[in-house]
């Protein structure tokens with residue numbers, strides 16, 4: 001019996017090659033993924049393992065001998081652990097309250113919605129800015145309310161708090177999905193047998209979502225150690241791997257050393273990612289058998305609802321206050337000293353600091369990148385879900401791999417990989433320093449999120465719908481354009497906006513690659529925050545928040561107006 | 572209507588799949604040889620999992636045969652992709668394009684064939700009339716009932732005037748009553764359009780009602796091919812006899828054979844049958860349809876009644892002939908003698924209405 005290598009496989013191959021558009025697409029895709037994801041990472045390995053004397057560990061030995069690198073590793077891991085645990089727990093609190101507790105007021109529901117939306121619209125370092133402005137030396141809370149004049153928010157605790165507040169909404173969303181899938185009768189059975197609410201939570205609910213909690217922890221852990229912007233602004237002398245690598249290349253011009261450090265960072269995130277993706281993610285949903293059979297009796301017991309709601313509201317309001325603090329930072333004359341309202345920072349942004357150019361550059365580059373990203377991720381999802389061909393595994397793996405690559409690592413990879421052309425041959429050297437390479441970085445950074453959403457959207461579509469179009473005579477490309485894409489329009493549109501928001505708020509890889517020719521908002525914010533010019537930084541950040549928030553609102557409108565209607569999705 | 576009705580030929584067609592659990596390769600379809608005449612309505616019939624859909628999808632081009640060659644109108648089509656084959660399929664789930672209205676669903680394939688606007692409109696209107704959906708052009712697919720969606724799926728395939736029309740259990744999502752009326756409808760439209768049709772179902776009454784020829788499949792293998800009558804009256808094996816209608820199997824032995832006649836010994840009684848190709852001393856099975864047998868005071872096989880049940884249009888009996896259970900449906904029982912449980916009687920039948928395996 002020749003199943004795998006028989007005539008059928010041969011015929012499938014011939015049918016595959018009979019479709020030139022698809023073959024071309026796949027070839028281009030493979031070339032893109034190889035050149036812009038695999039190759040830059042490979043070159044880092046080459047850089048750190050191969051010197052003039054051949055394959056050695058010399059570079060690693062040298063790097064490991066640096067105390068600042070060793071300290072950075074422990075720093076990063078310490079922050080990662082704390083932030084991972086704290087975010088998972090706060091996320092669990094929010095998720096539990098939303099799913100299990102009867103909320104007393106409408107306002108609470110609103111707070112929860114805002115919190116769940118924040119990670120989508122928030123530029124990465126906004127919380128760091130407001131942290132400094134609220135609790136720093138000139139912080140309103142520390143200086144004016146508590147009269148502490150020498151408080152330092154810089155360092156371990158600053159980073160940990162800011163990152164926790166930034167990342168816990170993601171955990172909240174993940175855990176909310178899991179909790180909703182728990183069958184209420186499991187818990188009610190335990191209650192009936194006389195167990196207290198706490199006991200039920202500890203013996204029934206918690207064990208069920210433990211893998212999910214682990215998953216949330218790891219996802220946050222990876223985010224935390226890959227984060228560049230917050231440690232940069234609020235880290236002070238407390239360096240993490242991402243900032244150390246940045247300083248190694250921009251300060252010490254040690255390219256090999258930076259490469260080796262990047263390899264170390266990549267190694268950590270990759271291991272975590274593989275554990276998360278292939279072990280915990282599957283396990284976290286395995287114990288929960290699909291949809292809950294019926295609605296849950298919400299907890300109304302005041303002794304439970306009061307403290308839990310209070311805690312959630314407090315946290316939510318605190319986070320929201322921190323965001324509100326940013327525009328005010330741009331409106332006060334001198335933060336911490338003179339609270340007269342002024343437009344001078346905004347004026348300065350545009351008059352003195354080429355604000356308009358910065359917005360134009362950021363805007364245009366992101367605007368170019370986002371449709372390409374959205375389309376690419378839909379194409380990848382289509383190929384992964386609907387087609388079978390040899391290179392499919394490669395395409396899927398590499399686009400997911402990009403999710404595990406910290407921006408800083410990618411940035412170093414691009415510097416090493418393209419500054420002298422591909423493999424230092426000068427090939428494609430023209431790319432380096434242009435807007436094109438920034439656009440490519442934007443694409444690569446947003447591709448995994450888009451692909452993931454595209455894949456889950458496509459899995460919902462009955463495969464015979466596309467087959468029927470194919471059967472009526474349409475080629476793959478026509479099927480994709482007239483059937484697939486319209487059916488996952490919502491996913492495409494939200495991918496478009498997500499890519500745009502992610503691009504315009506990106507900094508970690510970009511800051512390493514941007515040339516003076518381009519002014520990017522995020523880079524400006526970072527620069528002014530570094531210098532302590534918080535008014536300017538806040539003014540830049542405010543406008544950025546307005547842009548991102550506006551884009552998300554626009555997306556909602558567009559999806560409501562032009563998106564696939566509910567009825568179609570339910571079919 | 573069809574440009575050209577085409578015949579289909581499957582020569583030694585096999586499809587091998589790998590069982591995802593055991594990781595073992597197995598034949599989903601094994602050495603299928605079929606000839607489907609142009610313009611005929613042929614049904615692939617068999618229990619779930621026997622390889623009907625796989626066979627149909629190989630004809631459509633979604634699957635590639637691991638062995639053998641498929642011919643469509645004399646042309647070998649193994650290497651053609653589905654969009655290049657002159658076939659059109661009606662899917663089990665209808666697979667209508669949910670973002671298009673009825674008109675655009677039906678026009679989808681025509682637009683690909685670069686027809687003019689007017690011509691498309693003409694054809695779509697005509698075909699919608701044929702399937703009884705005039706005036707519904709502007710509706711979206713989710714505004715249609717299941718039966719109407721089915722008609723759109725049919726219209727969409729028919730309008731392309733394909734050489735062959737393929738159906739994969741098109742009625743399985745409809746309620747029982749609609750199923751019966753839709754199958755008559757499909758048959759009418761197929762005959763009116765004069766198109767070759769290959770139809771997959773696991774419902775034997777549907778197959779009987781609709782087909783010119785039935786192909787019975789069992790575990791990936793073609794078990795018997797023939798007209799509904801041939802299959803019903805002359806099943807070539809027990810699987811077919813049992814799958815099509817109900818059947819009693821009476822085991823016996825051919826004790827003497829002369830000319831076209833043979834004498835069988837069944838449970839101690841002797842029965843003379845006339846069927847060619849029986850050799851003396853061979854073990855035989857007499858296939859007796861429940862409606863071909865009667866219960867009477869005189870007959871071929873003595874029996875004991877163990878169940879007697881009035882069903883309205885017939886009396887349902889279960890009797891024991893020796894150790895063999897025989898089911899009898901005695902139609903129109905109003906003026907007949909009714910036997911009760913425990914009675915002894917005879918099973919009576921016309922040997923012409925039986926079949927020997």
Ligand SMILES: Nc1ncnc2c1ncn2[C@@H]1O[C@H](COP(=O)(O)OP(=O)(O)O)[C@@H](O)[C@H]1O
Pocket residue numbers: 588589590591599617618619620621622623624625626
């Ligand atoms: N893509 C596939 N991979 C593995 N096994 C399959 C695949 N498609 C069908 N099968 C198996 O092949 C057999 C025949 O399937 P199918 O043709 O769908 O049966 P039917 O339509 O007669 O119910 C079944 O055992 C089914 O599980």
Ligand SMILES: [Mg+2]
Pocket residue numbers: 620623624625740
């Ligand atoms: Mg089937």
